[in-house]
Amino acid sequence: MTITVGSANKLLKSLSSVLLQVQTNQDEYIITGSIQSRDGDVTGFHSSYPGSTDYWVTKLNSSGALIWQKALGGREREDAVAIFSTADGGCIVAGSAESSTGDVTINLGYTDAWIVRLNGPNSTSCTTISNGSWNSTSTWSCGHIPISTDIVYLKHTVVIPDNYAAKARKLIYELPGALKLSNGARLQLSQ
Template structure:
């Protein structure tokens, strides 16, 4: 069993930060937390910001999207001082869900919008999928909306990926059958779209049955792409209700699709030509390893019933250096929600776990590598009993994991 050390660097969002006020940071002394099995040190503070996703960029900085009714994007240096802090969108509700960096060092932020002004040229009706491309300084290169007269949305992060020739493919869902959307099978359909480097729509397709079906995540695997889906239909494109995984080529043709375990949609990652998928039931995490043809080669269930009776959810998974997985997720709902991170080895045996269970809302958000054996793990918290100076407003904790 590998020894896993959890050393946490804490970014607690507690003091004021507004667009254009990018240097509004405080120097703070360290405040270790000893009852969470981690070593944490307080780094800096900003008030009332809920980080949804953070990534490391090619210039060794970090960029985060923040929960707000605009596209709120913040760039930090390696010490988590704010480099720039910008807001994009219009006068109505605009929700950023995911962010990636492309091969040129530009950033793409994807979500949904109902605005018709500001950075948004038009709206086809209700919410459209809204995508912006910005350079590393946060300057807007272009913004585009996609959809029809119905509702279009993005489920979560990891919903857009760079393809060949500067193109991109994103996955979401739609209730439309006009404008950019060719057809609808009933309710919401999975919607997969391909765009060029300037955001122009190249092609799109829907997948679905007579009920609501949702696209969840997309990842690149060799020259093809893996998408995860949630279907409430048992006709047309889906033979049964539940979670699905599919492989598509660059022209959006389905290569294969398979039903998967679990009730709740989870997360997926790829490593060494293999696909790792984690969903959840009402009591357990369901782990699967698939080959590139979608055949299950290993599966396992992990149950935390000895530690909690709350329902488990998966937010993100990432490969560890020894062939295992880090899995981040939550237990429960609302103010009773707790965050969890655990690691499994290559045999899907749990080797380490840690809970963040305060007196209010605690949620795992994202995890990503920063060095060969180091990862950052982001948590949202409104708790006030974690022995750190959180305000009780929704805040964000950035933690560093060192793997030995």
């Protein structure tokens, strides 16, 4: 099993925090830790400030192949300290947050407790975790592209690409969420 965390000079910093893992009921593993990298298998790192970190959550199959990954945080320092699997194949990650930007929507003091729920592929809801394309798994908290049975929560700007048929059961906007349709794009709601 090989997961590329980033360039060599960032590797030791990226793995400096303890990696935590849980096994899901689908014989898969969800691993989390804190990272300072934006290359390799890491996408979505939120800051370039020295010393800033994000939660990094990865899901691996029983052979060690990467299923999905998420970098969660803001411009400051976020450190994951605990992880729990959920029945739908997702997880709950707990730790600390110093940011009030990016995925961290509010900060009540210098360092706050921060708990994040990532839904699994059998979930019934998907929430945007960043601006992006509808058909990119890195846009969604659920780790998959929304399907016709998912309730979709739009908290960011999402673009449905050219000639793409996006699907959802229901669409709920939360400011500043926005949906942009490219040429020939459409959204099919099943409710």
